[in-house]
Amino acid sequence: MRVIYNEQMADLASLLGEMAGLAGSAMDRATQALLQADLAAAESVIGEYDRIEDMIADAEERAFALLALQAPVAGDLRQVVSAIQIVQDVNRMVALALHVAKVARRRHPNHALPEAVNGYFAEMGRIAVHMGEGAREVLENRDPERAAQLNEDDEAMDDLHRHLFTLLMDREWKHGVAAAVDVTLLGRYYERFADHAVEIGRRVIFLVTGVLPPDPDSEA
Amino acid sequence: MRVIYNEQMADLASLLGEMAGLAGSAMDRATQALLQADLAAAESVIGEYDRIEDMIADAEERAFALLALQAPVAGDLRQVVSAIQIVQDVNRMVALALHVAKVARRRHPNHALPEAVNGYFAEMGRIAVHMGEGAREVLENRDPERAAQLNEDDEAMDDLHRHLFTLLMDREWKHGVAAAVDVTLLGRYYERFADHAVEIGRRVIFLVTGVLPPDPDSEA
Numbered sequence: 001m002r003v004i005y006n007e008q009m010a011d012l013a014s015l016l017g018e019m020a021g022l023a024g025s026a027m028d029r030a031t032q033a034l035l036q037a038d039l040a041a042a043e044s045v046i047g048e049y050d051r052i053e054d055m056i057a058d059a060e061e062r063a064f065a066l067l068a069l070q071a072p073v074a075g076d077l078r079q080v081v082s083a084i085q086i087v088q089d090v091n092r093m094v095a096l097a098l099h100v101a102k103v104a105r106r107r108h109p110n111h112a113l114p115e116a117v118n119g120y121f122a123e124m125g126r127i128a129v130h131m132g133e134g135a136r137e138v139l140e141n142r143d144p145e146r147a148a149q150l151n152e153d154d155e156a157m158d159d160l161h162r163h164l165f166t167l168l169m170d171r172e173w174k175h176g177v178a179a180a181v182d183v184t185l186l187g188r189y190y191e192r193f194a195d196h197a198v199e200i201g202r203r204v205i206f207l208v209t210g211v212l213p214p215d216p217d218s219e220a
Numbered sequence: 221m222r223v224i225y226n227e228q229m230a231d232l233a234s235l236l237g238e239m240a241g242l243a244g245s246a247m248d249r250a251t252q253a254l255l256q257a258d259l260a261a262a263e264s265v266i267g268e269y270d271r272i273e274d275m276i277a278d279a280e281e282r283a284f285a286l287l288a289l290q291a292p293v294a295g296d297l298r299q300v301v302s303a304i305q306i307v308q309d310v311n312r313m314v315a316l317a318l319h320v321a322k323v324a325r326r327r328h329p330n331h332a333l334p335e336a337v338n339g340y341f342a343e344m345g346r347i348a349v350h351m352g353e354g355a356r357e358v359l360e361n362r363d364p365e366r367a368a369q370l371n372e373d374d375e376a377m378d379d380l381h382r383h384l385f386t387l388l389m390d391r392e393w394k395h396g397v398a399a400a401v402d403v404t405l406l407g408r409y410y411e412r413f414a415d416h417a418v419e420i421g422r423r424v425i426f427l428v429t430g431v432l433p434p435d436p437d438s439e440a
Contacts, residue, residue, distance in 0.1 A: 067287070068297055077288055081304060088308050169398050177400045178389050184404040 017139035024132015026097035031125025033104035045101035114175035131197035147201035237359035244352015246317035251345030253324035265321035334395035351417035367421035
């Protein structure tokens, strides 16, 4: 049993990692779509969404089958339960990349963003991709130090997000309300994407160390 | 074993239901805080957040203990796995109510909302509370018809959300960019709150019928 469990759990972890990588790649193309008004990039994110959703359903079923057929205990059981929770975080990351791509498509052939904020989104996109990649590595290697690095990326994301709001709230904002609404929602999508990557890191740290790190975005 | 399992699973379901009800109640007070610039209402939501987070951690641990100690199989196992997923939805609902309360507190003693959109938020708040209550009932009674009703509430929420955006995008919007940013985020919080309630309903329907209903907010 244990051998089969180990194999199947390794497969599941690598599937989760692959999906986190795909979420990062989707956010990469969605950001390109946004910055370049690149319709093909937007369509590629939107077009692959169903396939990733199928992978997510597959991962959920595999986790369930692991519980049902291998009846893991103790630390093994904890791993499968974490996998079930992590699937939901990955699922949201993919959905958030999809949201960004859809805004780019909706505004095409126009740019969704006023040029003044392009730099912010280029950087938020870069960080998001890095975090998707980081989540993938953490899921595959279970390296708690790499998991902790996700927090640093998240802080950089939060800083950018705060600056972006300062810009929006400034009386000098000259790009109108419609652009402000788009920028607000888009900023929120990137910030939430980062939160989910951090959450994946926290769950992996918990698995490895037995201690759940404090939530950096603790809401209270 | 089975008797103990049944008892503990019933306890867990009722804890989940209680938390969904608390999420609805938090959104109720958060909406009041928003509409009346009522600081005490905002503080009450913010002040109870940690206690609800403790309940959420407790629910996660109880689900884990059920798996570890009762080793449920088949439909019983499916129930516990669903409970683990539902905890995450309830967790987000509570966090979204907290976000609304914090906006109200941040703008106090001013109103966060321009009067023109008060009616929208009063109605979105009413629907959100109804959905929190619906999620509670569904978790406690596992009534698939009540679960399906959550979809109708969600459609009403989506309609309001769309109208709100039409208003924001209108050239006649006279309340400035800062208010538009607040309205955009707040609208998103209510809409996501509803999505999570729907997700709870879908998972319960899946448990009862074995068929996962299509996602009404399917993102592709």
